[in-house]
Amino acid sequence: MSSEPSPCCHVVAVPYPGRGHVNPMMNLCRLLSSTANVLVTFVVTEEWLGFILGSEPPPPPGIRLASIPNVIPSEVGRAGNFSGFLEAVYTKMEEPFERLLDRLEPPASAIVADTYLPWAAEVGNRRGVPVHSLFTMSATYFSALYSLERQLAAADGDVAAYDVGKADEPLAKYIQGHAPLKLADFRSVLAAGKPLELALQALSTVRKADSVLFTSFYELEARVFDALRSNIPVPVYPVGPSIPYMLLDEKRTVVKPSGSAAPDYVEWLDSQPDGSVLYVSLGSFLSVSGAQMDEIAMGLSLSGTRFLWVARSESSRLRETVGDAGLIVPWCDQLRVLGHASVGGFLTHCGWNSTLEGVFSGLPMLTFPIFWDQPIDSRLIVDEWKIGLNLRGGVGTEEGGGVVVVGREEIAGVVKRVMDLEGDESKAMRRRAAELRSAARRAVEAGGSSSTNLECFIRDFMGNVA
Numbered sequence: 223m224s225s226e227p228s229p230c231c232h233v234v235a236v237p238y239p240g241r242g243h244v245n246p247m248m249n250l251c252r253l254l255s256s257t258a259n260v261l262v263t264f265v266v267t268e269e270w271l272g273f274i275l276g277s278e279p280p281p282p283p284g285i286r287l288a289s290i291p292n293v294i295p296s297e298v299g300r301a302g303n304f305s306g307f308l309e310a311v312y313t314k315m316e317e318p319f320e321r322l323l324d325r326l327e328p329p330a331s332a333i334v335a336d337t338y339l340p341w342a343a344e345v346g347n348r349r350g351v352p353v354h355s356l357f358t359m360s361a362t363y364f365s366a367l368y369s370l371e372r373q374l375a376a377a378d379g380d381v382a383a384y385d386v387g388k389a390d391e392p393l394a395k396y397i398q399g400h401a402p403l404k405l406a407d408f409r410s411v412l413a414a415g416k417p418l419e420l421a422l423q424a425l426s427t428v429r430k431a432d433s434v435l436f437t438s439f440y441e442l443e444a445r446v447f448d449a450l451r452s453n454i455p456v457p458v459y460p461v462g463p464s465i466p467y468m469l470l471d472e473k474r475t476v477v478k479p480s481g482s483a484a485p486d487y488v489e490w491l492d493s494q495p496d497g498s499v500l501y502v503s504l505g506s507f508l509s510v511s512g513a514q515m516d517e518i519a520m521g522l523s524l525s526g527t528r529f530l531w532v533a534r535s536e537s538s539r540l541r542e543t544v545g546d547a548g549l550i551v552p553w554c555d556q557l558r559v560l561g562h563a564s565v566g567g568f569l570t571h572c573g574w575n576s577t578l579e580g581v582f583s584g585l586p587m588l589t590f591p592i593f594w595d596q597p598i599d600s601r602l603i604v605d606e607w608k609i610g611l612n613l614r615g616g617v618g619t620e621e622g623g624g625v626v627v628v629g630r631e632e633i634a635g636v637v638k639r640v641m642d643l644e645g646d647e648s649k650a651m652r653r654r655a656a657e658l659r660s661a662a663r664r665a666v667e668a669g670g671s672s673s674t675n676l677e678c679f680i681r682d683f684m685g686n687v688a
């Protein structure tokens with residue numbers, strides 16, 4: 223169902239330039255354009271315009287694409303220089319975005335911007351346009367970072383107060399209300415220097431926004447959402463799990479993922495027994511060392527479990543190592559794979575989108591967090607929801623460095639525990655994963671918490687622009 227453009231309601235959406243941000247922003251825009259009579263202009267750099275036009279399904283007629291020049295380093299190079307990339311995003315996009323905003327017809331009635339674009343609130347304030355912030359990571363991470371920002375502001379930015387040497391200390395000792403988190407989970411954030419400074423700047427500007435939306439859903443992080451609602455001076459709307467809108471039909475009922483032609487890996491999955499395949503992906507841009515990749519390959523082969531592994535640039539080398547023990551592809555339609563009957567487990571780097579997609583698919587997970595918010599998501603998966611096991615001894619927060627942090631024997635052992643369909647430990651994880659899967663689906667279906675939150679957001683938002 224597409225909507226008629228309405229001059230009085232024109233949302234300008236601007237995502238952070240990364241796949242884990244562009245996809246959920248597009249999903250939100252699909253929801254907005256199909257649920258309400260809203261025209262959306264989706265603003266990305268030229269490079270991202272190419273990626274979006276080449277992806278499925280194409281944006282519906284209610285969403286028009288607009289681009290600003292490629293003012294930031296290429297998507298491909300950003301993993302190598304996270305700090306430089308983030309700095310460029312903070313300083314170089316504002317001016318071309320504001321120029322574009324001035325030219326748009328009809329004029330923007332609201333901006334929906336990724337939280338990691340702190341300048342968007344300034345632009346909105348200057349132009350008198352309301353700004354809504356979309357946070358595409360966990361609410362737990364947001365809340366911890368938000369509290370940290372408040373505390374650091376009070377302590378003149380003294381990060382040393384958080385003694386990262388005491389890795390096993392509960393984070394709750396420093397930041398109230400984060401029961402399962404350990405200081406170690408925050409180590410790569412606290413040690414990040416410039417990126418931490420920039421992340422805190424982003425969180426501080428949320429107070430200037432008109433509301434903050436989350437790709438999570440209320441039931442998944444209920445305590446954190448309750449706390450956020452009393453701590454943040456703007457409305458909080460959890461509207462996830464953020465999944466491609468094609469998975470909901472017109473009645474907002476979840477439907478099975480489908481695709482026009484089945485790629486080779488789907489045919490391969492079709493030929494495997496139910497629940498027997500482990501899907502392995504370490505995300506779209508961070509990576510671990512070549513030596514660690516080899517160790518993962520050996521561990522997977524040793525486990526005797528069949529696997530489908532997305533390993534971008536290294537796929538041909540790794541294919542030689544694993545032989546026919548599993549299938550290695552450079553890219554796949556992840557949600558479709560996770561929903562396939564033969565897939566029985568997910569080895570993930572714990573990016574928030576992947577975490578939500580794993581929850582939505584009801585799969586037990588093996589966690590291999592690399593950096594930033596990923597150790598926090600891993601802690602939620604393993605210790606809060608109890609639907610997975612950690613592969614990095616609980617502390618692995620190295621920045622994809624050149625070392626092996628987990629050996630093949632250990633990897634093989636954990637893979638066997640999670641994929642043992644008859645084992646009590648695996649059965650218990652699967653039972654809880656199935657409960658969360660139902661909760662995730664209920665949340666997005668008509669009458670569910672996220673569906674209701676989206677309606678409230680639209681009502682409040684329309685009230686403000688009318």
Ligand code: UDP
Pocket residue numbers: 240241242243245503505506507508532552553554555556557572573574575576577579
């Ligand atoms: N993804 C995909 N195919 C792949 C690998 C990743 O479709 O082969 C998608 C995945 O479904 C998720 C996104 O890319 O939606 C990755 O986002 P996430 O937050 O998990 O991790 P990031 O790559 O941003 O670290």
